[in-house]
Amino acid sequence: MSDQYFTEQQTPYLRLGVRVVRELHAEQTQYQSLKVYETTELGRMLVLDEIIQLTTSDEFTYHEMVAHVPLTIHPDPRTALVIGGGDGGVVREALRHDSLERADLVDIDEAVVRIGKQFFPSVSAGYADPRSHVYIADGIVHVRDHPGEYDVVMIDSTDPIGPAVGLFRADFYRSVYDCLREPGLFTQQIGSPFYNGEFIQQTVAAAREAFPVVRVYTGVVPTYPGGLWCYLLGMKGELGLVPNEARADKVTGRYYSAAVHRGAFCLPPFVASLVNGEK
Amino acid sequence: MSDQYFTEQQTPYLRLGVRVVRELHAEQTQYQSLKVYETTELGRMLVLDEIIQLTTSDEFTYHEMVAHVPLTIHPDPRTALVIGGGDGGVVREALRHDSLERADLVDIDEAVVRIGKQFFPSVSAGYADPRSHVYIADGIVHVRDHPGEYDVVMIDSTDPIGPAVGLFRADFYRSVYDCLREPGLFTQQIGSPFYNGEFIQQTVAAAREAFPVVRVYTGVVPTYPGGLWCYLLGMKGELGLVPNEARADKVTGRYYSAAVHRGAFCLPPFVASLVNGEK
Numbered sequence: 261m262s263d264q265y266f267t268e269q270q271t272p273y274l275r276l277g278v279r280v281v282r283e284l285h286a287e288q289t290q291y292q293s294l295k296v297y298e299t300t301e302l303g304r305m306l307v308l309d310e311i312i313q314l315t316t317s318d319e320f321t322y323h324e325m326v327a328h329v330p331l332t333i334h335p336d337p338r339t340a341l342v343i344g345g346g347d348g349g350v351v352r353e354a355l356r357h358d359s360l361e362r363a364d365l366v367d368i369d370e371a372v373v374r375i376g377k378q379f380f381p382s383v384s385a386g387y388a389d390p391r392s393h394v395y396i397a398d399g400i401v402h403v404r405d406h407p408g409e410y411d412v413v414m415i416d417s418t419d420p421i422g423p424a425v426g427l428f429r430a431d432f433y434r435s436v437y438d439c440l441r442e443p444g445l446f447t448q449q450i451g452s453p454f455y456n457g458e459f460i461q462q463t464v465a466a467a468r469e470a471f472p473v474v475r476v477y478t479g480v481v482p483t484y485p486g487g488l489w490c491y492l493l494g495m496k497g498e499l500g501l502v503p504n505e506a507r508a509d510k511v512t513g514r515y516y517s518a519a520v521h522r523g524a525f526c527l528p529p530f531v532a533s534l535v536n537g538e539k
Numbered sequence: 540m541s542d543q544y545f546t547e548q549q550t551p552y553l554r555l556g557v558r559v560v561r562e563l564h565a566e567q568t569q570y571q572s573l574k575v576y577e578t579t580e581l582g583r584m585l586v587l588d589e590i591i592q593l594t595t596s597d598e599f600t601y602h603e604m605v606a607h608v609p610l611t612i613h614p615d616p617r618t619a620l621v622i623g624g625g626d627g628g629v630v631r632e633a634l635r636h637d638s639l640e641r642a643d644l645v646d647i648d649e650a651v652v653r654i655g656k657q658f659f660p661s662v663s664a665g666y667a668d669p670r671s672h673v674y675i676a677d678g679i680v681h682v683r684d685h686p687g688e689y690d691v692v693m694i695d696s697t698d699p700i701g702p703a704v705g706l707f708r709a710d711f712y713r714s715v716y717d718c719l720r721e722p723g724l725f726t727q728q729i730g731s732p733f734y735n736g737e738f739i740q741q742t743v744a745a746a747r748e749a750f751p752v753v754r755v756y757t758g759v760v761p762t763y764p765g766g767l768w769c770y771l772l773g774m775k776g777e778l779g780l781v782p783n784e785a786r787a788d789k790v791t792g793r794y795y796s797a798a799v800h801r802g803a804f805c806l807p808p809f810v811a812s813l814v815n816g817e818k
Contacts (some may be wrong), residue, residue: 487766
């Protein structure tokens, strides 16, 4: 940080600087460095290993798209699992679906959950709901130990460096497949089509080793590199991509709507090429 | 520029740094400062008044969305006008439409056209087409002097500071209305819904003073603030928003497709609220 700016090295050749008022918290957890800033205009900001995870001004775009797309595609979601996402944003959005009887969250790092509750009350709001359950554990082990238990799995991890590296591999996707009840599906953020093209290709290929139906949709997160972000979606069976309109209308937020849901699968041709494994 | 980075102050509280190899050109034109950089990973980059206008790695997203959305909505576009856009990217995309008999470009600053031809041959490629005509003149005067002459007008201006300030006002939109032939339409970039919300509201309101039908669509430009960008569309009559599928397929590029076109009008609710003049 220099000159009142927190600067993220977004890629080897791009930097984003966010003006900050002050650092509210900093610690080295067992798994990563964790910082909380009060920014000048973007609200509070959570930073893990020097990468911006969320700001309170724009977290809605990411959390709504990770949660509502799979939950409105599923015909009747009762049980959901969030892997990572200790800040609570995905749990908050998931629990807006009345059909959900249980939303489990498993984050390997207790600090993210603790800091979420302490510094991001609007994000961690879902933890007050009795349907939510927090496990501080390894998501890879958790999915292995809970076969056939979830209708929807939402993987809200950090980038594939550090603690999250195992969450983008075929053997993990096979465990996710097994922990889903028919007809289950999962979603996961997989990066920028502009700057992480090769990684997206590898990850889609890995998911295809485990899931018969794999799709990609996009959304925008303004503080992520390039803005445009890809989400992976894997289904045990062919549920289609169309949201249940009534339930989508009920959870329509600031970013998500049934129309945005449909538009998110209209991939720009250069993104479709990546997903189809073309160079 | 410090430490081999060109840094743009995107908003009062956000900075984007792009790693550069070297500055290829710098001049103070009659209207603005103009710089060309060779970047490490984004190709060549055009900077006007310290704002990134394009990089050769991602200009396709912007130019395809400015050109193909109006040109595929129009039932039979014969004549098109580009205001600004001296780099030539919009002209290049527009001339991919076979029906076009003429694409006029009017840029107030000859330097942008000259530098486009010299340093950005892949962008200015359309100038080689005999259907293109370049006017170095004030776009406001040009539209006033050419009533009823164009089927489609594409306004590819810099931000509403400096020379472009007059291109976002109701009196200008009235002139654009008059320079369009029935059933004509125009498009224009109007900024980020995350960071320029008030400006978008004002501009939509100004366009509504002149045009009976005003819509907004979005696209992503990774080197613009927040990535998500709004485009204004004003129509003399109700042409609908749906592209002509056959023509859309013919001009499908790396970003634009008929599906992306339709998806671009599925506005996130927070963007729809801006457009509808809600706070």
